[in-house]
Amino acid sequence: MDVHAVGLRPVDWGLGQGLGVPRFAAHRFTASSLSLSGARRFTHETLTSWGLERCADDATLVAAELMTNAATHALAAESDEEAAAAWLGLSCTDRTVTCTVSDPSDQRPRTTTQDPLAEGGRGMRIVTALSKDWGCDVHADGTGKAVWAHLQA
Template identity: 35%
Template structure:
């Protein structure tokens, strides 16, 4: 198993930084470009949800973990809010509310678990890996 962890400020700008870190790591691991694109979109949605819904006083940082194991790539975002995410049905003209639907559509599987260290939760999504093209 290969794994990387990052802690980023609880800020909308952190989503961009997280995507850059992920892209660099996936390039180093020689992950297929299509899988990398999907992983980047998954991370964007999970980071956006954490920034929007895990507002202070729940925590000043968001944890990001990416792991490669057993033919899968796992992208995980942790925050200090205990509330579990719930997908909702967005109306056609809604500007928000599609993040978890996108995660569910892209990921081979996804879920939520207690934060490994400390209070809060981690929301994760997994993609099957393919050979580097």
């Protein structure tokens, strides 16, 4: 098993998104720019190590958008260091790469229609354009949500 993180706090999302499959990796991140940069690098390096160079750039962009949403809407408001962290999960089965971000907020992402010159509001449009599908599962125990996107491997 290729698990890069031990002691995952939200184990249920990992099981649902691929923990236990041969190609699964997880990375904890915070809202800091250094942490987000490291998570993007982790995504690209993990997919490349799995021989998935052809989708590594798109998956890294999708993961970056999901992590940015988590950092902006779920982590920035948290003052507790443990609560102010989220998890990125990557898995690959058959011909699908799944990028999942689990964060402590139950606020679902939404696609917005904004002014084309606006500075923000395009994240989920990018995810929609690059992925086969995406969705959001709110944790049953009320500890947040997992936003996932499936990409062609």
